[in-house]
Amino acid sequence: MKQNIIIIGATSAIAEAVARRYAESGAQLFLVARNNDKLQLIANDLKIRGASAVQTWVMDANDNEAILPMLDAAWNAFNSYDVALIAHGTLPDQARTETDMIYALDQFCTNGDSVIACLTGLAMRFEPQGKGVIAVISSVAGDRGRASNALYGAAKAAINTYASGLRVRLFKSGVHVLLIKPGFVATPMTAKLDLPARLTVTADKVATDIQKAINKRKNVLYTPWFWQWIMLIIRTIPEFLFKKMKL
Template identity: 55%
Template sequence: MKNWIIVGATSAIAEAVGRIWAAKGYKLFLVGRDETKLNSIKADLNVRGADSVNAHLMDVNDFDRHSHCLDSAKAAMGRIDGILIAHGTLPDQKACEASFPLALKEIETNALSVISLCTLAANMFEEQRRGEIAVISSVAGDRGRQSNYVYGAAKGMVSTFLQGLRNRLAKSGVHVTTIKPGFVDTPMTSAIEKGGPLWASAEQVAEGINKAIEKQSNVVYLPFFWWSIMAIIKSIPEFLFKKLSL
């Protein structure tokens, strides 16, 4: 049995991961800001076999509450084996181009709040010399594209931070997994036209996350074929890339 914190527990991918872990009998500590949905998921995961489920209300942009959140999780579960950070927003790129305060808000949500939580979790796990940190980043962070470079910049910051954190914590027995999904059919992508072989369901991505954590993968693209897609995109010379409408 393992004890995991799930931050952003009301997101479609996190909820699907929670169902997998509930079936395994894990203790879960769910963190989110929608009390009604959080309690609904808590009840569902209890029915699905979780050893125990606690719900904790928190806005991730309230950085001063991050430490209290981890302390509450430890008090509720006795120990913490891992943390999955799964929250995020998909910003309106054009609106962010017109407003730096809006761009900053999106970067705070998608990058700085993640870095804050990872810093606290890393220090806690480093002290106990064990633990897992798994974070949902995105393929969007692999290269800046005109269609979503504010979101991509935030995710690129997260991925680079996790790379350094993984290097730092390896000698302490703490593992860090960077998760890079491609197109996922969730409420967050509701404004995007869906369909075709590049799209995956939240359940498919959740299965990939569970396997990646079990294998202690360093970086995982989900579905797997996004690794080759992004390798091609990253290889395009800049003088050609800037002429493309990506």
Template identity: 60%
Template sequence: MLNVLIIGATSAIAEATARCYAARGARLFLVARDATRLADIAADLRIRGAIDVGQATLDVNRFDAHAGVLDQAWQLLQSVDVVLIAHGTLPDQGACESSVKTALTEFATNGTSTIALMTALAPRLEAQRCGVLAIISSVAGDRGRQSNYLYGAAKAAVSTFASGMRQRLAKVGVSVLTIKPGFVDTPMTRDFRKGALWATPDAVARGIVHAADRSRSVVYLPWFWWPIMLIIRHIPEFIFKRIRL
């Protein structure tokens, strides 16, 4: 039986991933800020086959509260096979450009809070000498673009931090998985015009579970974002400055 901890469990991708694990009869511990929504998701997962579902509320920017919530998760689960960190926002780039406070708050939510959680989780997984630590980053972190470079910078920090932690924890049997979704049709992106490159949360969730099962290191979801971002990363800077992305 799998023991799964999901932080940011009320996000569309996290909820879809939790459903995948519930269908496999996993024991889950869900963490999010909205207690009412969290309770509704927990009840649904029990119906879908989860053996047990624990839950705790957390504002991820309250770093002093992280340890207590992780204690609750380990108390229920005893050991953890998979941790998924899935919280985040989609900042207004213009607002971040006009307000230092907004920029730093959004960076903390999308970058620093994830790094803090990973730092707190690592010793626990290291002590187990097993497990998968999966983090949702983004293709936006592969190269800064004028439309969302605050968000991209936060995700780049997460990806780089995960790379170093992956190298460290591989020596004790713990896998660190960096998940890089492209465009996903979620409530967070409801105002965007959708097209052929957009994926559903369910499709991304299946990719996450598949990658975690195989202890992958980095996965682009859907897969076609890997060649797309390969091209974008290699556009010469003198050209990149003149195009809109």
């Protein structure tokens, strides 16, 4: 069956990898991102890979007023959606967030507020459909506040809590919410970090897990799987010890 997919933050590496998987099964895709040149490159590529139709929309997710017009355009393009994926985000410079309040709040907006705004808008559209999966990319960083990425983690924690509530709210309507928590993924966002090679996976691997989780209507996905156990340990460390650790 031909599926319709909408992706916000479509030029992110994980989103592109997910889009390719759907394109290969002949899906119709509506892609949203800031950079039109990159969007056109991706749209073209997805059509060659088998997408039956691709439409693009240029939008800055931080522009709250742009979200509803974007959704109007999306539902005009293809009149219902099976899957929505919210994938935009940045990796803030934690050191700078500690002294530059304006920067810190800007970053919180991009990774927290704008995601909640998109979730709200998508819920308004999905609820009357009575079907579909809204998937949102968070991070294992949202599971516990750490000194090295407190602001990023806080924004992701906000998404986690909001998504959990939204899942409950939409359950009766038949719409499902999937919360995705990737660990270390080699992408442009993390290119400057010195990630441990053994724990780092490709965007493609994460995309495979995401597609499976969408199909199985999983509630929360840790990807790759072992992060579920790593984070379980990290969450259970008592605070009096945790504050002395350099994690």
